[in-house]
Amino acid sequence: MNAQVTPLRTIAESRLASDYESARATMPGHAGVASLRDGAFAAFMHAGLPNRRVEAWHYTDLRQAMRDALPVAGVPAATAILAQGARLETLAPRVEGVDSVRIVLVDGYYIPALSDVARMPEGVTLHSLTDVLEQGDEQLIEALSGPGLGAGDSTLALNAAFMQGGVLLDVAAGAQVATPVEIVTMTTNDVAQALYVRSLVRLGAGSKLTLIETDASDAEVAEQRNGALVVQAGDDAVLDHVFMPAQLPARSTQVAHMLVTMGARSDLASFTLARGGGLLRRQAFLRFDGEHARGAFAGSTLLKGRDHSDTTLVVEHVAPHCESREYFKFVLDGEATGVFQGKVIVAPGAQKTDGKMKSQAILLSDGASMNNKPELEIFADDVVCGHGATVAQLDENQIFYAQSRGIPRPQVEAMLLEAFVDEATDHVRHEGLRDLLTARIGVWMANRSAA
Amino acid sequence: MLEIKNLHAEIDGKKILNGLNLTVADGEVAAIMGPNGSGKSTLSYVISGREGYEVTDGEVLLDGVNLLNLDASERAAQGVFLAFQYPLEIPGVTTMTFLKASLNATRKGRGEPELSTPEFMKRVRAAADRLGVPQDMLRRALNVGFSGGEKKRMEILQMALLEPKFGILDETDSGLDIDALRIVSEGVNALRSPHRGFLVITHYQRLLDYIVPDKVHVLSKGQIVKTGGKELALELEKTGYGEFVGEAA
Numbered sequence: 086m087n088a089q090v091t092p093l094r095t096i097a098e099s100r101l102a103s104d105y106e107s108a109r110a111t112m113p114g115h116a117g118v119a120s121l122r123d124g125a126f127a128a129f130m131h132a133g134l135p136n137r138r139v140e141a142w143h144y145t146d147l148r149q150a151m152r153d154a155l156p157v158a159g160v161p162a163a164t165a166i167l168a169q170g171a172r173l174e175t176l177a178p179r180v181e182g183v184d185s186v187r188i189v190l191v192d193g194y195y196i197p198a199l200s201d202v203a204r205m206p207e208g209v210t211l212h213s214l215t216d217v218l219e220q221g222d223e224q225l226i227e228a229l230s231g232p233g234l235g236a237g238d239s240t241l242a243l244n245a246a247f248m249q250g251g252v253l254l255d256v257a258a259g260a261q262v263a264t265p266v267e268i269v270t271m272t273t274n275d276v277a278q279a280l281y282v283r284s285l286v287r288l289g290a291g292s293k294l295t296l297i298e299t300d301a302s303d304a305e306v307a308e309q310r311n312g313a314l315v316v317q318a319g320d321d322a323v324l325d326h327v328f329m330p331a332q333l334p335a336r337s338t339q340v341a342h343m344l345v346t347m348g349a350r351s352d353l354a355s356f357t358l359a360r361g362g363g364l365l366r367r368q369a370f371l372r373f374d375g376e377h378a379r380g381a382f383a384g385s386t387l388l389k390g391r392d393h394s395d396t397t398l399v400v401e402h403v404a405p406h407c408e409s410r411e412y413f414k415f416v417l418d419g420e421a422t423g424v425f426q427g428k429v430i431v432a433p434g435a436q437k438t439d440g441k442m443k444s445q446a447i448l449l450s451d452g453a454s455m456n457n458k459p460e461l462e463i464f465a466d467d468v469v470c471g472h473g474a475t476v477a478q479l480d481e482n483q484i485f486y487a488q489s490r491g492i493p494r495p496q497v498e499a500m501l502l503e504a505f506v507d508e509a510t511d512h513v514r515h516e517g518l519r520d521l522l523t524a525r526i527g528v529w530m531a532n533r534s535a536a
Numbered sequence: 537m538l539e540i541k542n543l544h545a546e547i548d549g550k551k552i553l554n555g556l557n558l559t560v561a562d563g564e565v566a567a568i569m570g571p572n573g574s575g576k577s578t579l580s581y582v583i584s585g586r587e588g589y590e591v592t593d594g595e596v597l598l599d600g601v602n603l604l605n606l607d608a609s610e611r612a613a614q615g616v617f618l619a620f621q622y623p624l625e626i627p628g629v630t631t632m633t634f635l636k637a638s639l640n641a642t643r644k645g646r647g648e649p650e651l652s653t654p655e656f657m658k659r660v661r662a663a664a665d666r667l668g669v670p671q672d673m674l675r676r677a678l679n680v681g682f683s684g685g686e687k688k689r690m691e692i693l694q695m696a697l698l699e700p701k702f703g704i705l706d707e708t709d710s711g712l713d714i715d716a717l718r719i720v721s722e723g724v725n726a727l728r729s730p731h732r733g734f735l736v737i738t739h740y741q742r743l744l745d746y747i748v749p750d751k752v753h754v755l756s757k758g759q760i761v762k763t764g765g766k767e768l769a770l771e772l773e774k775t776g777y778g779e780f781v782g783e784a785a
């Protein structure tokens with residue numbers, strides 16, 4: 086028999102292939118972008134959707150979760166934009182203490198009419214990703230690809246192939262931007278769709294920015310999101326970043342990439358509050374290119390029901406004398422699954438590296454599970470690196486003690502859990518944002534108690 | 537009035553309380569003395585509603601209300617308060633926050649309105665002053681890094697705030713030096729009232745010099761084996777518990 090070798094494709098992969106074929110000609114982008122897309126898509130098809138056999142995705146089987154690929158969201162119609170605008174203040178009310186300027190994306194596309202364009206702080210310039218792709222500036226496109234970061238990850242390649250929405254945010258050298266810049270995502274939620282968004286933030290030397298990524302969608306149909314935030318931190322730049330991924334309906338999938346390069350003495354503090362909603366894979370790749378830089382990732386993940394949330398971090402110390410920190414809390418109820426994977430790579434020249442990671446989980450039910458995988462790959466001899474991971478339950482003695490003081494059990498649990506996750510929130514340097522996060526955590530706790 | 541009738545309780549299949557009978561009238565301070573392992577702490581836990589104990593027979597009534605059907609927070613709302621032998625540390629929760637949650641929840645459970653913040657602060661400050669608890673301790677995480685004496689004072693402070701109908705003190709004297717013992721005892725004595733009963737659990741007679749009981753009960757192997765006045769405590773101090781350890785079934 087003539088054995089013909091056809092790679093076995095899932096329904097979702099086949100659909101992605103045909104979608105790519107038909108979208109190829111119309112997606113925004115100069116010739117250089119088109120070839121970048123083609124290369125990325127070929128890489129994606131070669132690897133396919135990640136599954137348990139892909140080591141970095143062992144605990145998050147995206148192929149299994151993506152039964153089919155949803156149609157890629159197109160540019161929203163003017164009427165849809167108007168409708169979203171009318172709902173913006175309801176879905177994303179302005180928060181006291183966080184006086185942000187907003188960049189609103191609808192279905193991933195930057196909508197100036199809904200954004201605070203006129204209020205953009207001095208030193209910040211904003212462009213839509215579509216324009217960036219159309220102009221095809223080589224250097225920009227190169228930067229947008231996050232060179233050398235996340236290589237081999239097929240979901241990142243898929244994002245590069247389909248990327249349409251998003252923005253380019255440039256912060257001028259030396260600009261000290263006091264007002265937080267907030268990227269708000271909304272979706273026109275009547276159809277099941279997929280969003281492929283990529284944004285690039287370039288921090289000039291010595292600049293300072295607070296960047297917030299929030300979501301104001303209230304979709305009731307499952308979505309598939311694949312978003313990437315690329316950050317270039319120049320020498321001495323400071324970035325405070327808070328990410329609150331969407332709480333999507335069950336059966337949704339969300340892959341949120343962050344690709345960061347750090348210049349000398351630059352400083353990043355990034356915080357993620359994940360509150361479940363289908364499957365979430367948050368993956369960050371950070372590389373220290375300059376000496377004496379500091380990068381800290383912290384976050385809290387609160388899950389119930391059948392939520393699945395994965396935090397995967399790869400930190401590469403190329404330059405010496407840099408400090409990396411990872412500090413994550415997980416609260417898992419119901420049948421939820423949490424994943425923490427932290428990899429710290431110390432290149433041969435990266436002496437005096439100081440890298441620490443810590444993951445702590447509390448399981449609230451027998452059905453919940455936590456998977457921890459810390460990894461150190463150290464090729465330099467003069468370094469301090471460490472990791473710790475714990476999985477525990479609430480302490481019944483503490484619960485009884487507080488109950489005996491009149492506090493009902495659900496309230497006791499919320500109190501103990503909030504104290505547990507507060508230790509992560511404390512890493513957020515912006516006070517208003519810290520309060521906002523604490524309030525959102527409180528809401529999650531209250532909903533859990535009420536359920 | 538607290539009434540315990542023929543109480544049988546076990547944990548992990550091990551019988552600890554074996555038909556215990558005890559009545560404490562309003563306004564009465566009853567001391568429970570007994571050798572280590574006789575079931576004193578178990579009795580305090582079964583009254584206050586700790587999970588894990590199986591009550592196989594008997595009743596515990598406070599003013600006629602059957603406590604055994606209620607969980608620990610509901611019993612607190614009914615007026616039960618247990619000062620722990622080993623108070624728990626609650627990292628990340630400031631003492632003030634805990635006290636407020638506790639007082640408001642208790643008041644809610646009793647159908648009373650929440651206190652305004654100024655009124656709450658006033659009461660906490662007053663109680664803290666009486667017990668020699670420095671104000672800065674109230675801003676620290678509850679019991680975290682507190683000395684043994686500080687923890688016991690904090691227990692009495694909470695009892696003073698919550699104004700229970702019935703207070704149980706489990707070995708409140710353990711780990712206290714003589715000054716702390718005096719302050720804590722004064723705190724307890726200040727709470728004595730014709731409407732409030734106490735069960736004072738102790739291994740040693742010393743505490744009863746400061747909190748003078750109306751009655752002394754001897755617990756051995758999960759039963760009250762002897763009852764007397766305050767002089768019984770002195771007697772036990774001389775003779776020890778040998779007599780009881782040997783004879784009970």
Ligand SMILES: Nc1ncnc2c1ncn2[C@@H]1O[C@H](COP(=O)(O)OP(=O)(O)O)[C@@H](O)[C@H]1O
Pocket residue numbers: 547548550552570571572573574575576577578579
């Ligand atoms: N969780 C438990 N499981 C099994 N046995 C227990 C448990 N808790 C207490 N006990 C036993 O019950 C008995 C009474 O303990 P306890 O009430 O603490 O005594 P006391 O306070 O009088 O010293 C002891 O023999 C003790 O070992």
Ligand SMILES: [Mg+2]
Pocket residue numbers: 576577578621707
């Ligand atoms: Mg004891």
